[in-house]
Amino acid sequence: MIISTEWIYIAMGIVCLFCSFYTFFDKTNKRRILSGLFYFIYAITLLFGKIIPPFYIGLMVLAMVVIVAFGGLQKGGYGETAPDELEARRKRLGNWLFLPALLIPILTVLGSKLLVNVKIGSRLLLDPSNPTLVALGVACIIAILTAMLLTKSRPQTAFKESRRLLEAIGWAVVLPQLLATLGTIFTKAGVGTVVSKLITKVIPENSVFWIVFVFCVGMALFTMIMGNAFAAFPVMAAGIAIPFLIKRFGANADQIAAISMFAGYCGTLMTPMAANFNIVPAVLLDLKDKNHVIRVQLPTALMTLAFNIILMYLLVR
Template sequence: MLISLNHIYYILGALVAIVALLSFQDKGNPKRVLTGTFWGLYAISFLFGNMISPVYMGVLAIAMAVIAGFGGVRMGKHAEATVEERTAQAKKLGNWLFMPALLIPIITIIGTLGLKDFTIAGLQLLDKANITLVSLGVACVIALLAAMSLTKDKKLQPIKESRRLFDAIGWAAVLPQMLATLGALFAAAGVGQVVSDLVSAAIPVDNRFMVVLAYTIGMALFTMIMGNAFAAFPVMTAGVGLPLIVKMHGGDPAVLAAIGMFSGYCGTLMTPMAANFNIVPAALLDLPDKNGVIKAQVPTAILLLTVNVFLMYFLVF
């Protein structure tokens, strides 16, 4: 194949490596060595993750956690345009500003639905096993090039802006990847079987609605605990979804996965554990209540979760 998921990882790893280098060079950051080391280790996970043994990758993850835990990841010094300069640039570009952002979903859909069987000289253009993720990665690269062409910014400016965003989010930027890995570890450790035993003891498993209710609400609750639906999915699906909904009651696995993940996202809206979604935005916007984002999202999350319960019940069987 011509473009695989590894190629996307290499591009992202190169970006994070440059961010690490800029952090090392930032004399305005009192923690520049630790901050640069943190992003450097993160870059290694993308660039050499398939070459490093799981043991050493675990050591790398622990090192990152120690650096972040002791406050080693700090905001650097950034040269930012004034409000007047940004306003003038926005007026000059007008609605064209939205073009790069709109390109991402459009190209992702085109790649996912239209190019999954496309070949060049007998080679698959995009990795069919990860068609959506590869299409998304290609879309982001194209959108970046379009943005650079549109704004006429210097070649290194997108990297500097990326570093500013990494600094603003801080260590929370790595949470989705880490929590998804944690979910896989929980599943491998047999937590799913424990969950299955607990659910089987608590509800009548021959009742389809009760099983669906346990799975959807369990996805939301476990996501609130873990902070990420990707971490909750393997545990709840192995413990409740597959053995009870699919195998016992003959449910559709595709519907189970889609609505199950959506139920997990409802939990994401209601937990401070999803720091990159709920706590970081509050900090970036200087909200007086750090839980203000969560409080605003709770009614929507509960309504969506209720709808998901009935969607799952009527569509999965």
């Protein structure tokens, strides 16, 4: 392959590395050494995670936890442009400002669908193990370059703005990786088997509706606990979807996977553990109630979860 997932992680690591350097030298940040160290360690895990032994990666993660636990992670100063100048730039660019943001989903879909089997010579263009992730990474890079051309900005501006957003997210930036790892650990520990045994004791084995109900609600609940549907899916799939819905009732695996992830996303809308979805927006919008986003999303999440249960039942029945 020419563009692998590893290259995307390296690109992320380079951005994070430059952000850590800016933080180290930001005198407005009273904890700039510890804050810079947090993002520096994170950059190292992205850049060299494939070659560093897991034990040492674990030690680095623990070091990051200690930094956060003792209040070492703080925001700095960013030398933001005056509001009047920002408004003048906004008027000058008009709706073209939306172009970089629109390019990301458009190019991701096009790349993952049209370029997945494209070869240059004998080598695939995109990593076949995860073409969507690679397409997303490439789309983000193209969007950044487009934004720089539109605003006539230097590369330093892109790194500085990346740092501003990175520090706004703070410790939650590592949450997706940690939660995905947690899902793998739960699966290895046999939590799925425990769930399967519990289902056979509580739910009638021939009741499709109740098995679907427990599966979808379980996906939502596990996602609320872990903060990520990707972490919940291996556990619930091993415990309910594979032994009951797929093997016993002959359900379509692709349909079950898609709907169950959708049910998990309902849980994402209802939990502060999904910090990058629910807490970070509240911080960026400077909301007084940090759970306001969750409260607004709650009715939609419950209605969507009910829809998923009915849809899956009709498809499996």
